[in-house]
Amino acid sequence: MNASVKIEGLSKSLGGHAVLHDVNLDMAPGEFVVLIGASGSGKTTLLRLVGGLERADAGRIEIDGNCVDAPAERRFVVPERRGLGMVFQEYALWPHLSCLENVTAAIPRGEKRREERARELLESVGVAHAAGKRPHQLSGGQQQRVGLARALAVRPRLLLLDEPLSSLDVDTRDQLRMEIRRVVREAGVAALFVSHDPADAWRLADRVAVLEGGRLVQFDTPEALYRAPATPGVARFTGAQGGFEGDLRGPGIVLAGVDVAAHHRQSGLNGHGALYVRPQGVRANGAADGLPAECLHAVFEAGRYRVYWRVPGVDQPLVSLEDAPPSAQARLRIEPEQAFIFAPALARRTTD
Numbered sequence: 001m002n003a004s005v006k007i008e009g010l011s012k013s014l015g016g017h018a019v020l021h022d023v024n025l026d027m028a029p030g031e032f033v034v035l036i037g038a039s040g041s042g043k044t045t046l047l048r049l050v051g052g053l054e055r056a057d058a059g060r061i062e063i064d065g066n067c068v069d070a071p072a073e074r075r076f077v078v079p080e081r082r083g084l085g086m087v088f089q090e091y092a093l094w095p096h097l098s099c100l101e102n103v104t105a106a107i108p109r110g111e112k113r114r115e116e117r118a119r120e121l122l123e124s125v126g127v128a129h130a131a132g133k134r135p136h137q138l139s140g141g142q143q144q145r146v147g148l149a150r151a152l153a154v155r156p157r158l159l160l161l162d163e164p165l166s167s168l169d170v171d172t173r174d175q176l177r178m179e180i181r182r183v184v185r186e187a188g189v190a191a192l193f194v195s196h197d198p199a200d201a202w203r204l205a206d207r208v209a210v211l212e213g214g215r216l217v218q219f220d221t222p223e224a225l226y227r228a229p230a231t232p233g234v235a236r237f238t239g240a241q242g243g244f245e246g247d248l249r250g251p252g253i254v255l256a257g258v259d260v261a262a263h264h265r266q267s268g269l270n271g272h273g274a275l276y277v278r279p280q281g282v283r284a285n286g287a288a289d290g291l292p293a294e295c296l297h298a299v300f301e302a303g304r305y306r307v308y309w310r311v312p313g314v315d316q317p318l319v320s321l322e323d324a325p326p327s328a329q330a331r332l333r334i335e336p337e338q339a340f341i342f343a344p345a346l347a348r349r350t351t352d
Ligand SMILES: Nc1ncnc2c1ncn2[C@@H]1O[C@H](COP(=O)(O)OP(=O)(O)OP(=O)(O)O)[C@@H](O)[C@H]1O
Pocket: 014, 015, 016, 017, 019, 037, 038, 039, 040, 041, 042, 043, 044, 045, 046, 196
């Protein structure tokens, strides 16, 4: 079966600034991909290229087996002929039309019973009651539901969503996130969803694509990202703190004179590295061979204590999660499965 999206060697500059470099990405039919990255990493630009709102400088984009952008072949297909539904952060509904009219207008003219189908779409996203209202009479979450219904009205093979939840409050965002997942699966469409919120990646994605500085640095399942982050930036995205710099010894790194083992170490490192570790992988369990640490402060958070420790010779606090209030001094044990070592230069570049 054709990939729903196939992106090869895609590059793009804007205003003389290289925004995307040689991006390769394949999506399977019906796959939900969340595209994440820091502000300015190129997420929106990649989405706009797939949507046809920008033209590639180099490379090739196929949607459902059809080439839609390939500068070398002088090929470019306009957005409305790409079989796409699009949902944006700002709801972009027509203000002078009712919600029902907004959705009906998006259904191709040749279809029969357009209004009936528009009502079904509004029903499927939970806003049937708002059919006769204008967009401004609805909450942000309801408007975004109408936006989703309108995007599905064109019977897309691929849905593009650009931070559709970012203007919403936390509860509405959680609810709508699950609705989007359900509706998209039921419709059987592939979705490319841009976000900078890790919750979107964990709760929505079949695979997560991570952009850093316009390069795709990892593209894998949420579980694979969590178990083996490819860069310090991905490690941070999975909740890791760092980088704690030290000399490499054996399979690990030396901090405060103590050997710390790490499950994953970047290959080709030269004597020195930076450790990244998730707080849930640090425990003040008193092991004699643990890192010597002095408690700086502790806060109660979600049923546990989040404790900030000073480790001699380490220039930033190390955080652990504890079940009980901490003592003033402790020995910290680091679980190798939660620890990752990268090159310090790489670490500095992505944390600057
Ligand atoms: N029209 C433009 N002209 C010049 N530079 C641009 C233009 N549009 C975007 N850029 C630059 O391209 C880079 C990537 O922008 P893009 O909007 O794709 O990033 P993003 O990852 O979506 O960021 P955000 O999360 O902040 O929306 C940024 O440095 C941005 O300043």
